[in-house]
Amino acid sequence: MNINQTHSMNPTPKIHAMIVAAGRGSRFGASVAKQYTMLQGQTLLQHSVARLARSRYINQCLLVIAKDDDTAQTLDFALPIEYTSGGAERWQSVQAGVEAIRQSGAEDSDLVLIHDAARPAVPQQDINKVIEAALCEPYGAILATPVADTLKQSYTASYEHASTDTEAIASIDSAKAQQHSYIIRTLERSNMWQAQTPQVFRLGQLREVLDYIEKHDLTITDEASAFECLELPIRLVVGNRQNIKLTYPDDAILLSAILNAQSQRS
Numbered sequence: 242m243n244i245n246q247t248h249s250m251n252p253t254p255k256i257h258a259m260i261v262a263a264g265r266g267s268r269f270g271a272s273v274a275k276q277y278t279m280l281q282g283q284t285l286l287q288h289s290v291a292r293l294a295r296s297r298y299i300n301q302c303l304l305v306i307a308k309d310d311d312t313a314q315t316l317d318f319a320l321p322i323e324y325t326s327g328g329a330e331r332w333q334s335v336q337a338g339v340e341a342i343r344q345s346g347a348e349d350s351d352l353v354l355i356h357d358a359a360r361p362a363v364p365q366q367d368i369n370k371v372i373e374a375a376l377c378e379p380y381g382a383i384l385a386t387p388v389a390d391t392l393k394q395s396y397t398a399s400y401e402h403a404s405t406d407t408e409a410i411a412s413i414d415s416a417k418a419q420q421h422s423y424i425i426r427t428l429e430r431s432n433m434w435q436a437q438t439p440q441v442f443r444l445g446q447l448r449e450v451l452d453y454i455e456k457h458d459l460t461i462t463d464e465a466s467a468f469e470c471l472e473l474p475i476r477l478v479v480g481n482r483q484n485i486k487l488t489y490p491d492d493a494i495l496l497s498a499i500l501n502a503q504s505q506r507s
Contacts, residue, residue, distance in 0.1 A: 275358075436465060
């Protein structure tokens with residue numbers, strides 16, 4: 242597949258901001274969709290839009306929401322908002338957002354900034370930094386942090402399979418035998434990064450790589466993964482470790498502390 246580098250067509254590309262908020266956040270385990278979790282009097286979604294509003298490059302935002310979402314349009318946001326319906330998978334929601342942006346008259350050389358609704362603490366300077374990096378790139382750039390922790394690769398097995406201690410095995414009631422994770426090896430982390438959002442890409446090329454993912458029925462975990470499938474270079478921009486994603490209930494405690502500390506400094 243040959244993706245043309247169209248960025249030179251437009252010397253002053255527009256920035257189109259998109260927040261993907263069509264998921265339910267199954268790992269979070271709450272009855273309400275994760276993006277509507279309340280922190281400091283506002284939903285995560287409102288916080289995330291407000292963060293984008295601080296960037297001098299962004300003056301409106303497209304929200305990609307579930308078809309049955311009856312909450313988003315009842316909220317007040319810090320930016321003018323447009324809406325479109327998402328799909329079953331995240332990349333399908335992004336694909337729907339890309340099509341909505343194209344239908345609004347955007348050019349292929351414009352930039353699309355994609356942010357997670359569940360990352361309400363991204364610093365303003367990081368938003369600007371990743372946009373400015375993407376402006377200099379033919380395909381795009383993402384925020385990410387170098388991995389600091391030791392990484393372990395694992396396998397899953399029952400205790401009986403993993404243990405060599407026959408007495409220990411005999412002492413365990415068979416009804417309690419469960420599947421657990423065990424270490425295979427420690428991974429080299431010197432070139433490992435933890436991806437964040439925003440992720441910023443050329444509109445036309447993002448559309449083409451997502452079409453490729455759809456055509457070949459591939460699985461991706463973020464938009465940069467689509468470019469990786471075609472070996473297209475996406476720039477890594479060092480982000481702030483405060484830009485965490487609300488994934489599990491305990492994350493809400495940490496995010497509240499981060500938001501509170503950030504508000505005191507601003």
